[in-house]
Amino acid sequence: MDLSYTPEEEAFRAEVRSFLDEKLPRQLKEKVRLGKRLTKSDMESWHAILNARGWLAPNWPKEYGGAEWDAVQRMIFEEEACLAHAPRIVPFGLSMLAPVLLAFGSEEQRQHYLPRILNGEDWWCQGYSEPGAGSDLAALKTKAVRDGDHYVVNGQKTWTTLGQHANWIFCLVRTDPDAKKQEGISFLLIDMNTPGVTVRPIVLIDGEAEVNEVFFDDVRVPASNLVGEENKGWTYAKYLLTHERTNIAGVGFSNAALATLKHVAASTQSGGKSLDQNPYFAARMAQVEIDLMAMATTNLRVVSAAAKGQAPGAESSMLKIKGTVIRQELSSLLRRAAGPDAMPFLPDYLDGGDNVPAEGPEHAPASAPNYFNMRKLSIFGGSNEIQRTIITKAILEL
Amino acid sequence: MDFNLTEERALLRDMLQRFLSENYSHEERRKLLASGKAYDTSIFKELADLGIFGALFREAEGGLGGAGFDIAVVFEELGRAGVIEPILGNAVLAGGLISELGTGEQKTLIGDVIAGQKILAFAHTEPASRYDLNHVTATAKAGGGQITLSGTKAHVPNGAQADMIVVSAREAGTDWDEKGISLFLVPTDAKGVTIVDHPNVDGTSAATIRFENVVVDEGARLGASGVAFAAIETAVARATLAVCAEAVGAMEAAKALTIEYLKERKQFGIAIGKFQALQHRMADLLIEVEQARSAVINLAGHLEAPRALRERHVSATKNLIGRAGALVAEETVQLHGGIGMTDEYALSHFARRIVMIDHLFGDVDHHLERFISLNAA
Numbered sequence: 001m002d003l004s005y006t007p008e009e010e011a012f013r014a015e016v017r018s019f020l021d022e023k024l025p026r027q028l029k030e031k032v033r034l035g036k037r038l039t040k041s042d043m044e045s046w047h048a049i050l051n052a053r054g055w056l057a058p059n060w061p062k063e064y065g066g067a068e069w070d071a072v073q074r075m076i077f078e079e080e081a082c083l084a085h086a087p088r089i090v091p092f093g094l095s096m097l098a099p100v101l102l103a104f105g106s107e108e109q110r111q112h113y114l115p116r117i118l119n120g121e122d123w124w125c126q127g128y129s130e131p132g133a134g135s136d137l138a139a140l141k142t143k144a145v146r147d148g149d150h151y152v153v154n155g156q157k158t159w160t161t162l163g164q165h166a167n168w169i170f171c172l173v174r175t176d177p178d179a180k181k182q183e184g185i186s187f188l189l190i191d192m193n194t195p196g197v198t199v200r201p202i203v204l205i206d207g208e209a210e211v212n213e214v215f216f217d218d219v220r221v222p223a224s225n226l227v228g229e230e231n232k233g234w235t236y237a238k239y240l241l242t243h244e245r246t247n248i249a250g251v252g253f254s255n256a257a258l259a260t261l262k263h264v265a266a267s268t269q270s271g272g273k274s275l276d277q278n279p280y281f282a283a284r285m286a287q288v289e290i291d292l293m294a295m296a297t298t299n300l301r302v303v304s305a306a307a308k309g310q311a312p313g314a315e316s317s318m319l320k321i322k323g324t325v326i327r328q329e330l331s332s333l334l335r336r337a338a339g340p341d342a343m344p345f346l347p348d349y350l351d352g353g354d355n356v357p358a359e360g361p362e363h364a365p366a367s368a369p370n371y372f373n374m375r376k377l378s379i380f381g382g383s384n385e386i387q388r389t390i391i392t393k394a395i396l397e398l
Numbered sequence: 399m400d401f402n403l404t405e406e407r408a409l410l411r412d413m414l415q416r417f418l419s420e421n422y423s424h425e426e427r428r429k430l431l432a433s434g435k436a437y438d439t440s441i442f443k444e445l446a447d448l449g450i451f452g453a454l455f456r457e458a459e460g461g462l463g464g465a466g467f468d469i470a471v472v473f474e475e476l477g478r479a480g481v482i483e484p485i486l487g488n489a490v491l492a493g494g495l496i497s498e499l500g501t502g503e504q505k506t507l508i509g510d511v512i513a514g515q516k517i518l519a520f521a522h523t524e525p526a527s528r529y530d531l532n533h534v535t536a537t538a539k540a541g542g543g544q545i546t547l548s549g550t551k552a553h554v555p556n557g558a559q560a561d562m563i564v565v566s567a568r569e570a571g572t573d574w575d576e577k578g579i580s581l582f583l584v585p586t587d588a589k590g591v592t593i594v595d596h597p598n599v600d601g602t603s604a605a606t607i608r609f610e611n612v613v614v615d616e617g618a619r620l621g622a623s624g625v626a627f628a629a630i631e632t633a634v635a636r637a638t639l640a641v642c643a644e645a646v647g648a649m650e651a652a653k654a655l656t657i658e659y660l661k662e663r664k665q666f667g668i669a670i671g672k673f674q675a676l677q678h679r680m681a682d683l684l685i686e687v688e689q690a691r692s693a694v695i696n697l698a699g700h701l702e703a704p705r706a707l708r709e710r711h712v713s714a715t716k717n718l719i720g721r722a723g724a725l726v727a728e729e730t731v732q733l734h735g736g737i738g739m740t741d742e743y744a745l746s747h748f749a750r751r752i753v754m755i756d757h758l759f760g761d762v763d764h765h766l767e768r769f770i771s772l773n774a775a
Contacts, residue, residue: 134735136665159736205731205739205746207599270528271767272574280763332724335753339528340553342757345599360525360552368599372750375731376739383735385675 003297005072013076020084023049032085033260035366037208037350040165044120046087051118057094060102064114071303075251082252083259090162093117093124096240097170100187104228104236113189125163127171127190127214128237130156135386137172138181138234142216144173144188146223151175151188153196153219159380163199163212167192176231187233189225196220204376206369207347241382242316249299249323250377254292257330261285264337264363275337288329295322314394317387324377324384335371338364345369401695403471406463410453411471417448418479424744427480427601436559436595436603437483445483446514454489459497459508466698469636470643474694477647480747482601484517487555490640492518492564494633495581499621504583507562519560519586521551521607522630529760531630532576536609538567545582545619547590547612557605558595560586565609569624576627581620588612600754601747628705635712638759639697642719645755646694649687649723652730652748656680659734676733683729690722706772713760713769720762723752 005013028042050056058074060066069077089095094117101110116122133139142155153173163169169190176184190197196219201209228236265276265285275281302315335342341360349365378384392398403411421441430438445451453468455461462468469490476485493511496504496518510516527533536549547567557563563584571578586593590612595605621629660671660680670676697715700708727749731738738745756762 129736132664134665139665203741205741205750207741211736269526271530271764278763278767280766284763328728336756336761336763338757339761340523340757343553343598343600343604343754344596346596368754371753372599372739372746375728376736378732379735379739383732385673388675 005076009072009076012073013080016077016080017084019053019055020080020086023053024084024086025049028087029085031352032087034362035350035370036352038087039352040123043087043090043165044123047089047120050089051120056089056118057098059095060098060114064102064110065118072300075300075303078252079255082256085256088253090123092126092162092166092170093122093168096126097124100170100227100236100240103239104187108224109189109227122168123162123166124168124170125160125166125192125212125214127157127160127169129159131158131213135383137237137382138185140172140174140185142171142173143177144175144186144221146175147220149223150220151223151226153188153190153216153221155216157214157216158202158211160199160212160214161210161380163192163214164201164209169197169214170227172233172237175233179231182234184231185233185237186230187227187236188221189227190216190219190221194219194221204373206373207345208350208369208373210373242313249295249319250327251292251296251299251323254295254323254326254330257327257334258285258289258292260363261330261334261337264334264361268337268339268361270339281333281336284329284333288326288333291322291329292326295319295326298322314390317382317390317394320381320387321378321384327377328374331367331371331374334363335367338367341365342368342371403467407467407471410449410468411475413448414450414472414475415478417444418475418481422479422481424480424747427482427747428741431482431597431601434597436556436597441481442483443514445481445485446512451485451489451493451514452512454485455493455497455508455512459505460512461508464497466636466639466701469640469701470694470698473640473643474647474650477644477649477751478651480601480648480651480744480751482603484519484556484559484603486637486640487519487557488517488560490637491520491522491555491633492560492562494636495520495564495620495626495629496583498629498632499581499626504620507583516562517556517560519554519557519563519605520633521554521557521563521565523551523553525550525552525606529764530574531634532574532579532627534566534568534579535573536565536567538569538580538582540569540616540623543616545614545616547582547584547609547614549609551607551609554605554607556603557586557607558593559603562586563591563607564620565607566626566630567609571624578624579626579630580623581626581629582614583618583620584609584612584614588614598754600751602751602754631705631709634759635697635701635708638712638716639694639701641755641758642690642697642715643694645719645723645752646687646690648748648752648755649690649726652726652745652752653683653687655745655748656683656730656733659737679729679733683726686722686725690719693718693722706775710769710772713765713772716760717762717765717769720756720765723756724762727752 055067057066058069062068130140144151144153169192171188172185173188174184175186196217198215200213202211203209266274268275341364346365452462453472456464539546565582565584566579568578569580590610592608593605598604663670693715697711700711731749737743
């Protein structure tokens with residue numbers, strides 16, 4: 001057992017650090033640091049910068065333009081990017097769809113879609129959840145009926161994150177209504193500019209429309225947009241979800257949030273002393289830091305097992321639960337640190353306007369919206385209750 | 399021991415509950431918030447006509463009650479319906495201070511409050527005071543029969559909708575002294591008063607108010623010079639009871655929505671309320687809500703007690719409400735899944751209010767520390 005990084009890994013970290021120092025635009029960094037909302041072009045511009053360096057797709061093979069980093073390199077990059085307040089990489093095309101195409105798509109599909117993901121031509125969103133299905137994903141009802149060389153799609157998706165920016169959606173659709181729940185599902189790529197596709201934003205508890213409902217009304221989709229085999233979509237979906245969950249531990253995000261929290265606590269005066277001198281607040285901070293230190297290692301254990309070819313299975317469920325609980329606690333502590341200044345709701349300021357009077361410390365305006373937004377972590381990607389059920393069955397064999 | 403409400407209070411509760419369930423729908427509230435208005439003026443007037451503000455004042459001031467259990471009954475119902483109309487700062491804080499310290503003439507304002515004809519605000523918290531009631535840096539300089547006020551007050555509930563402000567300022571001592579703090583009645587249109595309004599995360603409205611050499615008569619002082627701290631602490635104790643009772647009402651509403659949802663929502667072919675993992679969490683939640691209710695009863699019952707005993711209950715109750723509130727807000731959202739996160743559905747509004755109440759008058763940590771030091775004293 002050796003917990004230290006190799007000289008190569010340390011050199012890689014230094015390279016990442018100097019890249020971020022040089023290439024991450026200051027204005028973007030400030031927005032992320034203060035928890036402000038990013039525009040579509042903010043996210044696209046960061047993607048373009050990473051793509052120019054060949055670092056946009058860490059997990060893709062080199063032949064498709066990826067960086068082909070190993071698990072440790074990816075961890076190092078994530079840690080450094082988060083600590084530097086870089087925007088997160090929008091995962092839908094890069095780390096959700098692409099692995100599915102690489103594993104199950106046709107060569108034509110890879111050649112067509114992967115470069116477009118890298119160069120920003122396509123913005124993908126995920127069409128999994130449906131009203132009435134949610135964590136019971138296989139209960140989905142959206143239908144695709146074969147009609148010549150097209151599928152005709154009818155139904156509704158929901159919780160489509162950043163769908164308002166997307167021009168493509170990858171969907172799970174029911175192609176055999178008579179088969180068992182999991183067996184009649186297919187994986188379909190749909191151009192959102194096709195007639196019959198409607199996107200409606202959903203305003204959430206933090207006041208922002210981050211997710212959407214997507215409606216399909218007799219949408220004609222070329223049959224060539226089917227990924228893999230008809231009615232085998234559940235297999236691909238599960239593969240994708242496992243990938244989604246390996247990133248969901250969010251160690252980098254938590255490290256960055258902890259650093260911010262410590263800074264805020266040290267610079268906030270409360271009752272004649274700084275907040276990190278308050279024994280109760282300090283104890284909460286220390287506990288979450290201790291949990292995070294252990295979770296980072298749990299994460300590395302799972303990730304390095306995956307890198308050795310052991311597919312992450314139920315272990316990713318542990319990471320999802322622990323990682324989300326830690327991120328939620330950090331957001332809760334940052335909100336508490338803001339004190340009364342957590343109360344004002346200043347959407348114009350969060351959208352980048354600077355003419356709005358923000359009261360109190362600079363992190364205060366985003367602290368409550370962010371705390372409320374973070375509640376989603378234990379709900380999406382298969383709720384934490386579902387993850388516990390997976391652990392009970394797969395690891396405990398109960 | 400008798401934990402039943404008196405007949406009058408039960409009637410008040412039933413009447414208020416009926417009025418709000420018929421007239422204060424979640425849809426109307428959302429529409430109002432979207433319009434950018436701070437509150438609904440006609441609902442506000444109707445609440446006054448129902449005698450709700452009167453219930454918060456003693457008979458000597460023209461009210462109908464004013465005791466701890468009156469406040470608790472009213473605010474629990476306001477919390478259950480998610481009412482954002484100006485009542486806390488207006489009747490409990492500013493109104494309560496005038497009731498405590500005001501001269502006969504000053505107290506005529508209370509009649510206007512009870513009738514819903516005037517709105518008062520209490521401007522006390524400052525940008526750096528956080529939860530410390532004794533931290534006052536705004537200054538009041540007396541001279542020639544007049545007072546000159548300067549300073550900035552933050553998070554003033556309904557400050558921009560008020561006709562008159564009760565403002566705290568220092569006449570003597572250093573920033574943290576309890577002695578030396580006075581209160582003054584200032585019209586919002588006085589020269590040198592600047593008010594910047596903003597909505598809060600929970601839909602309520604607050605303001606930052608700047609006083610720049612604002613001149614008022616000596617007669618604007620509430621009570622004697624420099625001794626207002628005790629009255630401020632008493633008024634905040636009453637306001638703390640109000641928001642704790644409000645939190646219980648909001649918790650009850652969130653709990654009811656969640657139970658309904660657990661019965662209704664099906665996954666894997668059965669109602670999710672049949673899953674034992676969720677049942678046990680709902681059971682824990684119920685226990686915490688009952689604990690919260692008991693804590694509110696404790697505080698309501700000790701609101702007239704000597705200072706040391708009263709404040710012990712203030713901190714105990716606020717700490718427990720903060721803990722139970724976070725649990726209820728987070729768990730009810732979680733048990734709902736994505737629906738619980740939407741603005742369109744009432745639950746997210748209750749969750750926001752419950753969590754934001756932790757940021758009023760001291761959060762769980764503040765009151766834990768305070769409870770320990772009060773015990774040691």
